Amino acid sequence: MEVLSPTMAAALELYLDPVATARLRTLWNALEAEGVPTLRDLTHRKHRPHLSITSADVLDGPAVEAALQGLAIAPPIKLAFDHIGQFLGRVLWLGPVPTAELLAHHAAVHGRLAAAGIETGSFYQPGAWVPHCTLSMRVPLVRMTDAIRLCLDMLPLEATVVGAAVADHARDLYHPLPTTA
Numbered sequence: 001m002e003v004l005s006p007t008m009a010a011a012l013e014l015y016l017d018p019v020a021t022a023r024l025r026t027l028w029n030a031l032e033a034e035g036v037p038t039l040r041d042l043t044h045r046k047h048r049p050h051l052s053i054t055s056a057d058v059l060d061g062p063a064v065e066a067a068l069q070g071l072a073i074a075p076p077i078k079l080a081f082d083h084i085g086q087f088l089g090r091v092l093w094l095g096p097v098p099t100a101e102l103l104a105h106h107a108a109v110h111g112r113l114a115a116a117g118i119e120t121g122s123f124y125q126p127g128a129w130v131p132h133c134t135l136s137m138r139v140p141l142v143r144m145t146d147a148i149r150l151c152l153d154m155l156p157l158e159a160t161v162v163g164a165a166v167a168d169h170a171r172d173l174y175h176p177l178p179t180t181a
Helices: 018-033 061-067 100-115 141-154
Strands: 010-016 050-056 078-087 091-096 133-136 157-168 173-177
Touching: 010 018, 018 133, 018 141, 018 157, 050 100, 050 133, 061 100, 061 157, 061 173, 078 141, 091 141, 133 141
Parallel strands: none
Antiparallel strands: 010 050, 010 157, 078 091, 078 157, 091 133, 157 173
């Protein structure tokens, strides 16, 4: 599974509706209170709950926007988060049901990016991507049970995609993308 590289900092992020975002921020706060570091406080405190659909060492926001022109980058896809997962390195996340609509959108985005010559990370390619909303990049082993309990207490979570951006957290760059074609 995925081991997140500190250099793989840029991502095309899909943002969630305000109610789902508020619930995820509440979960971040609860996890932090239990001693689990979350995206809430990671780097610059600008992270938003999101679903990354691609990632790379560097993504040029305007180039990504141009490659996706004519495609609804953030269509109002309904998401049903109903499970918890973990990647190597103790990365904890919530997973949405991988619906045909979500997977088709993901494939369409990757098709456009590839056609434009924009290289993306192998873990986010169609057929390899695990849809997820990261909660913590490194859960302390002694806190894993508490973290999972808190996640289970807030599931299921219904959400709708409402926005998108190319975010490069290591370089503090953020390029909002249009939500309609």
